[in-house]
Amino acid sequence: MFASNNKVSVRQVYRLFVFDLIGMSTLVLPSRLAFFSEGDGLWAIGLGGLLAALYLLYLGKIVVGMKTDFAAYMERALPAWLMRAFLAFLGLHAVLTAGFGAYIFSDVMKRGLVPEESFSLILFLIILVSAYAVHGGIESRSRIYEVLFWVIGIGLLVMFVIASFDLQWDYIGPFFESSPASVAKGAMLVFFCCMPIFAVIFFPAYVEAGKEKKMLGAVFSALVTAIAVLAVMYFILLGSFGGGALKTMRYPAVTLMSNIHLSSSFLKRFDAFMLGIWFFTLFALLNLFLFYGTELLMRAFMGKGKQADKEETDLGAGRGRIFWLGGASVLTFAAAELFYLADWSMVYLNYICYVGMPLLVLLPGVVYAAGKVKK
């Protein structure tokens, strides 16, 4: 029928990326930024945003040059075994990142909403619902966030407005006191939280032909929006708690919400409701990586021509796809459990710092260059 084309609109691309980018960054970055550079965290946000914009520019050049999506381009540019190895690496990286996202997500929910429930149960439910969302494919995923965009946007705005009444202007700063290395470290963290823009190289498969540049423009707008939201959030948190207190908090935005008391109102506090913002944004991030984990692993191990993603039934995606989605979900669950039980967060962050990010920066360029040479 005429709307079932596995394509998403430019508006959907924008909204999808806004959600992908703001979830993790607004939740975990503020305390880390305060730890590295307190008031200068704002410069770190700016610098990190600039790095992400340059990265997007670089990816954009590759997207325009490839004239197809990255996975399809790899099939043309690389030997089959190498293509499969790269796809498997990207797939596993996506699953690992989904696991980290699921761990943060479950941890926030446990601490903020259901402290008496077991972590594993919360994690299981989150991954189950996420797998259900991913099962609907890119169209379904983008529709969810297109609908939620204003709901979350207005919620976030209300939160900023309410919080701004309690700002202590003395807390903001100090500026230009941190070392450039500290600011650079903060900027790298911001850049890490912007890494979901890597997904842009797979998007040509999901937008209408000839709209690649518009799509890149939408992703750039999403990046600017996310950086602006992060900057405002950091500014408010800094003004509410001060740099010293901020660096000791695990999820300062959640703490901020629980500290706001409304007088003469039907509701005294908004924290439970405001956690809904991170509920939906972290779901977006988890869905993103689970989606690409499934897609890439399926392509890596099933090979061309055996993809089950085209196989549609009355109940949704085909059996092959459900199998890979199930596998990716189990791996995500296992990874998140490890992050929680063995506290492997630092191992993951080291991996991201020394392996993940460099590879995600270099790989597209290397593959693109290989394709050009082969041509």
Place this chain on the structure above:
Amino acid sequence: MYFSGKNGNPKVIEIAVCGYACRQQKKCMQETDRMSDAKTRISTSLQVNMDAYQKLFSDCADIKMRKMALGQGRRRECFVAYIEVSVSNMLLQTTALGRALSYLGETEDAKINEVLDKNAMGISDVTPFMYIEDAAAGMLTGDAILFVDGYDKALKIADKGYPGAMVQEPDSEKVIRGSKEGFTDSIKMNTALIRKRVRSTRFKVKEISQGLRSHTAVDLIYMEDLAQESVISEVEKRIEDYVIDGVLDSGVIEQLAERKWYSPFPQFQTTQRPDRAALAVLEGRVVVMSDNSPTALILPTDFNSFVKTSDDYYNRFEVASFARALRFIAAFFAMSMPGLYLAVTNFHTQILPTPLLLSFWEARIGVPFPAALEVILMELAFELLREAGVRLPGAMGNTIGIVGGLIIGQAAVDANLVSPIVVITVAFTALCSFSIPNEEFAFAFRLLKFYIIVVSAWLGFFGFLLGLFTVLIHLSKLKSFGIPYLMPFVGADLTGYKDQRDSIWRAPLRRMTHRPIYAREEERVKLRRKSR
């Protein structure tokens, strides 16, 4: 013809009835062809025909067969067969059958065959049959069959047809402003009621016979130049996908044709209002009607369509927009209010001011049930009251509402079985569900309410959010004939769709220049100012 009439209605209906009869007879013939290869050719001997016909309808007390004499000399015998009640047995001059028999009674015996061949009896809707089985199928559409001795065909003569209720105001979809007409059980009448509102030659009624034994007429109604061909062919395909004994209501077609049959959300919009169906046709949608059903199916559809009412377009845009916003909020709370209450009072009491929390606590003193069970019991009790109210006759239905809502509710509170705050929550939820204009759509929210209650009672606000999110995911996956269920909130810039400004915000009528996405892309403009 109907353009010249001062009062077009009866004539329009007459045309629809005539057209219907021909189509119905044709379809029945086709069906009869399929079911039996060997047909009995109608003989010139009346006795042979009578025997065959009587054998076919043996043990059918409702079928009347009468032998009469025709011609000036009363020497030509004839045999009239009809279903009792569907044909006037008075054979008055005012009925087609009466006029035909009267005319034939004054015709010379020798000229009767010629008169019959030329259809010169002065009545229009006469259909000849060559075979006994075809004649029987024709009679079962509700008309009379005439066999004449020495004539090798049977004639179907239209009469008043099967009995049915006349046009009344529909029980559901009440409007303050706008037409009070509702669909009836007769498909003939219903198609005519829509055609009365859309008097265009591009208005098409395609008929399918469904039901191996019921031979129910199913009409596909659409505008030839607006409806997507792919949708029309898909509807036909889905309707003909199944062989079923009988189609007794359009609900049967709806359930068989839905792809996501497990979804609580209807993927066909239903209406009992001809003006609503006419509006859908003008939007490029397809209306499916089944005989013996006063409910039309409209497709494709989306979430937004279920929240609209006919009078949204008859009222000023401020009024319509306000009412729509209310309905959207009502739909949300119809599903979520009890769950939200449980999440807040059982898990997140910190968000309530202390005086309010204390009053909630005081209200629950002495209530023997846990809050979740209390809410579930009250919701079930309310659903029971609603069901009882619907099944009971009108006046008694109202009484049960008063008895249940006021007397039992008050007694339950006084007896400390439930807390007043739960009664308020349940009543508010019920009000919200009543505000949703479409009953099937409202039912989805009523069912999902229990799901939200369970997850909220289990996991508090986290469960509440999980519940809402799964519903949203489900909605995002739903499609109605290729149209995403969440249109126009999603994918607006796909497929060249231009926002018609007709969702929560209903733009002033003069600004609503485009048809919704259902219409063909080249036919999206529906309103333009005449050039001066």
